[in-house]
Amino acid sequence: MADAFKNTPPKAEKLGAMTEENLKAAFAGESQASQKYLAFAAKADAEGYPNISRLFRAVAYAESMHARNHLSVLGGIGDTAANLKAAWGGETFEIDEMYPAYDAVAKLQGNAEAGTSIRYALTAEKDHQAIYDSTGKGLGAGNDLTDAPVRVCPICGHTVIGDAPDECPVCGTAGQFFTAF
């Protein structure tokens, strides 16, 4: 494999079944490592370790690069129209299947904090599903989105286009804390 180290990100290729399975597992692992390290970075900041926080953030970013490379080889990156459709499909699965089932189990088992975390996510995924749907339709008609900011509640993930509400309708966090993109 002498030519395996050219200076380009890896590309999609026809994969053996076992390699495909392994890459999927590696994508899952890198994605989760990245999120763990971001959470650890926030904790390090809170404990007064700004330099360890920076290390966690940088390594989280490195894991993101690995995740992107694995996803690329898996053929998981299409054009934007296809990506919007894939994103819509993922949100739809979470809304119709995954989170309602998890929510029911959390209620059954009386795990209130788990229930909160699950309901925050379920509620936001509905925002995402609607936004991906309208964005995909706009793109089909030849239009990019408007340049209105997209705002995200840093507590529950509630997502709105345009102005932040006075108070998050899902978790009650004041709108001034929303993160604007």
Added chain:
Amino acid sequence: MSDGETSVLGELEHRLPRPDALHAMDLADLKAAFAGESQAAERYLVFAEQAAAEGLPHVATLFRAISFAETRHARNHFRVMAGIGATADNLQTAFEGESFEIDEMYPAYVEVARLQGDRQAFKSLHWALKAEVDHKRMYAEARETVLAGGDIAEQQVSVCQVCGHTVVGDVPDKCPVCAAPGSAYRTFS
């Protein structure tokens, strides 16, 4: 990226879901949900790059924003699972994760990719394995420093945006793993 995280968490932390004594099925569900949110966040970041490359900057912004929302969900699930400890413990957790990938996961995956002749997969897996070795060492050193009572030195950390090679201090002229130029590094300072 969770750049908004540190600026607001102090004031708002009491609003987040807390660690819970979880039943086994709830724990299994939250683990699966954490895996799903983490992967969605990464996918959307990649989709944002693709949208930007297609001249759709606002769709790119949307993907980045929703990626951030998914990271909030991932963090919430992770908190409820009691995944976040003190920094010394978090460094140990990170060290163990990197060790597993270096000693077990990636060597097996790299070998299978070689066996099956999947060159692009080999490259992607090999690059990751290389970087995890650096990460493991950095986490071990950082943990020692914390246990001795201090933060690590204030030095920039840079990441190759092609292969994920991670370096503390000066950026090399050329990435030693994938040969990308030094300009391909993103610096955290």
